[in-house]
Amino acid sequence: MARMGKRNFGRTAAALREDFPFGKHLPNGLTLLGLCSGTTAIPFAFAGQWKAAVTAIVFAAIFDLLDGRVARLFHVDSAFGAQLDSLADLVSFGIAPSVLVYLWSLHNAQSAGWFVALIFCVCSAIRLARFNVEAASRDPLEPANPHFTGLPTPAAACLILLPMLLGFQFHARAFANPLLNAFVMAVMSLLMVSRVPTLSVKHIHIPRAMRPALVGFMGLVFSFAIIWPWATMTTALVIYLASIPVSWAAQDRHLEEDD
Numbered sequence: 001m002a003r004m005g006k007r008n009f010g011r012t013a014a015a016l017r018e019d020f021p022f023g024k025h026l027p028n029g030l031t032l033l034g035l036c037s038g039t040t041a042i043p044f045a046f047a048g049q050w051k052a053a054v055t056a057i058v059f060a061a062i063f064d065l066l067d068g069r070v071a072r073l074f075h076v077d078s079a080f081g082a083q084l085d086s087l088a089d090l091v092s093f094g095i096a097p098s099v100l101v102y103l104w105s106l107h108n109a110q111s112a113g114w115f116v117a118l119i120f121c122v123c124s125a126i127r128l129a130r131f132n133v134e135a136a137s138r139d140p141l142e143p144a145n146p147h148f149t150g151l152p153t154p155a156a157a158c159l160i161l162l163p164m165l166l167g168f169q170f171h172a173r174a175f176a177n178p179l180l181n182a183f184v185m186a187v188m189s190l191l192m193v194s195r196v197p198t199l200s201v202k203h204i205h206i207p208r209a210m211r212p213a214l215v216g217f218m219g220l221v222f223s224f225a226i227i228w229p230w231a232t233m234t235t236a237l238v239i240y241l242a243s244i245p246v247s248w249a250a251q252d253r254h255l256e257e258d259d
Contacts, residue, residue: 064088086129093154094120094125123189160188169234197247198243
C-alpha cells in the first residue's frame with residue numbers, strides 16, 4: 001500500500017508539472033518573496049514601526065515554510081534553490097531580526113549591543129552553511145532524521161523577538177531591557193551552532209485518519225492568530241521552546257537503543 005501511495009503521488013506530481021509548467025519556478029519565487037518580506041522589516045524598524053517589522057519577518061517565515069513544500073510537491077528540488085533559500089534565510093532571519101532587536105533595545109547598550117547583534121548574524125551564517133554541507137553529503141537512501149542539528153535559523157529569528165512580543169501585549173518597559181534581549185540573543189546564537197537536536201516539522205508523519213482533525217486544529221489556530229496575533233505567536237514559541245529538551249531526550253534514547 002505504501003508503494004502504491006508513493007507511485008500515485010509521483011504520478012500526481014508529474015501531472016502537476018505538466019498542467020502547471022510555472023511550477024518549477026514557483027518555489028524560487030516564494031523564496032524571493034520571503035527575502036523581500038524579511039528585508040522590508042529593516043525600513044519598518046528604522047521607522048519605529050515595530051509591529052509591522054515583526055509581521056514582515058513572520059511572513060518571511062511563512063514563505064520559507066511554503067517554498068520547500070512546493071518544491072517537493074512539484075519534484076523540483078534543486079541545488080540552486082537550496083543555495084538561494086540559504087541566502088534569503090541569512091537576510092530574513094539573520095540580518096533583519098538582528099537590526100530590529102538592536103534598534104528596539106540593544107542600541108541602549110551601545111557597542112556591546114551591536115556586538116551581540118553581530119554575533120547572532122555570524123551564528124546564523126554558520127548554521128546555514130553547516131546545514132548546506134550536511135545536506136549535500138547526506139546519503140539519499142539514509143532514513144530522514146526527524147530532528148535538526150541545532151536550532152533552525154527561522155526559529156531562532158522568531159525566538160529573539162519573544163521579549164518584543166511580550167512588550168506588545170503587556171506594555172512594560174522591562175521587556176525592552178537590553179540585558180534581557182542580549183541574553184535571549186546570546187542563548188539562541190549558541191543553540192544555532194550547537195549540536196542540540198530540535199524538532200523537524202517537515203519529517204513528522206501524520207496518519208491519514210488524523211489529517212481531518214489536524215486541518216480543523218490548524219483552522220482554529222489560524223483563527224486565533226487573526227484575533228490575537230501576538231498572544232498566539234507567543235504561545236507557539238513557548239511550546240516550541242519546551243519541545244527542545246523533549247527532542248534532546250528523545251534523541252539520546254534513540255541513540256541508546258541503536259547501541
